[in-house]
Amino acid sequence: MKHIRNFCIIAHIDHGKSTLADRLLEFTKTIGERDMQAQFLDDMDLERERGITIKSHAIQMDYLYKGEKYTLNLIDTPGHVDFSYEVSRSIAACEGALLLVDAAQGTEAQTISNLYLAMNNNLVIIPVLNKIDLPGAMPEEVKDEMVDLIGCEREDIIPASGKEGIGIEAILNAIVERVPPPSGDPEGELQALIFDSQFNSYRGIEVIFRVKNGRIRKGDKVKFMATGKEYFADEIGTLKLSQVPKEVIECGDVGYLISGIKVAKEVKVGDTITRFAAPAAAPIQGFEEVKPMVFAGIYPVDTSEYEELREAMEKLQLNDASLVWEPETSAALGFGFRCGFLGMLHMEIVQERLEREFDMTVITTVPSVRFEVITTKGETLQVSAPAEMPDPSSIDWIEEPFIKAQIITKAEYVGAIIGLCMDKRSLFKNQVYLTADRVELQFEMPLAEVVFDFFDKLKTISRGYASLDYEFLGNRESTMVKLDIMLNGEGVDALSAIVHRDKAYEWGKKLCEKLRELLPRQQFEIAIQAAIGQKIIARETVKALRKDVLAKCYGGDISRKRKLLEKQKKGKKRMRQVGNVEIPQEAFMAVLKIN
């Protein structure tokens, strides 16, 4: 155990975590240059494209330090708020963390929230000032920030550049010197923390774990303490460039387990693996069931593709345990699925994967949070879709989820951001100057407001100089109402939303206006109405028009004509028919873009 070091890299998105990880792997010859594919740790195409590490993985390096061989386990952590529980479990599997700060950007919201997580888990922090090669780097200012934030010495900060390969050896040495070896009782009962899992279509689910006490042997009968399920450790091993099967994984080390598990849901991040024959007295602290926070309907554009969509969703769920769904029907959209996501990014990822990996064309309805409705009969209902909202007369009160949001920005944008947050029904809690120019703001705000256009607006008003992080606070009472949209008198259930009463009028009006822009003119007039219960609160009209796209072509050029028809056909693909009105996909997402 003396020669094991378990560490992770924590950083704000884009501060260079993946690039630095690559350099560490190269330097320790864990991967040869020939195998080197940019950003090795992000192995899903989508991840590479978005430059966001979506799922955490682990990789083991050997490092020779003063003539002795050390085993360094790098545990990768996802960098987005939606996945903060996974981050917390990865951190719990480590003794040390490299805290990476971009020398041109300085500390951001996720730097701080991840740092706090690491500190709460008593991790040794190794501060790294990254991207010092950038012309815009401000090493001295950012070092000041880091010293203030971490309470470290200036000399402790390692200047580095993942891109140029600067500071790599110093970082590896610091990991050996500063991070303590794992503690734990090798002879004790087995306790291994599951901090990740991945799906392999041939071998089933691979569980990634860190042994806290005892050891795990190939062939052992093991038990997952939270789910209560039992398996045989058919194969165990360590993760290098590929998997290296082993007979035993010792106390303190990191490894994988394959035991014929077929569904991701059976493996819960944060669960404890113990030995069936001699179980540990208690699981490792900190296990939580991850709960979906954002809900939306996903429907096939082509109703005949419902079964295909179901199969795709089932496959997706195999390697994404946090995705939950159940069948749902909508009058406007037909058969589809009600899905629960960890957050907005998670939702986007699911939609993109459906389209990319499964070649599905889907419509996603307006996202909602989960409200708690207390009826006059004293029942509590969970409502995560407008259609589930009971009649107003039977509602006593409604509660909605609130979050604690932390925003870091430049001083000049503070006013605008406070304005935006107030507009989003937030409570302003605190304001701290990190440096003369950088401010941390704290708010309590309804999650429902973040789910809508908050991220985009925050980015716009701060010109990109604001970062946001949040945690769930609990439910609070709010006066919410169900707002319905009707086209030519026919309700479009997929466009209904649950909104705060004070905002319902504005919301209805803007939505109607937006729909007027987005609905293509048809051969008859379309009335767009917004209503709360029986009361119409807004109305717009789309004028009738006989649209003859070919008229433009003067009857001549046939290839041009064909092109136009093709274009029109493509546009049709994402259309849905409600009564006699055709609705394009954008309309369903229009609510998200109301300014």
Ligand SMILES: Nc1nc2c(ncn2[C@@H]2O[C@H](COP(=O)(O)OP(=O)(O)OP(=O)(O)O)[C@@H](O)[C@H]2O)c(=O)[nH]1
């Ligand atoms: N100039 C410079 N650019 C860097 C350096 N390290 C990373 N970058 C660039 O910064 C961007 C983000 O780098 P990544 O390594 O993907 O960042 P990350 O922190 O892993 O990002 P997430 O996975 O999204 O959290 C990429 O465009 C890199 O090429 C560096 O040391 N110097």
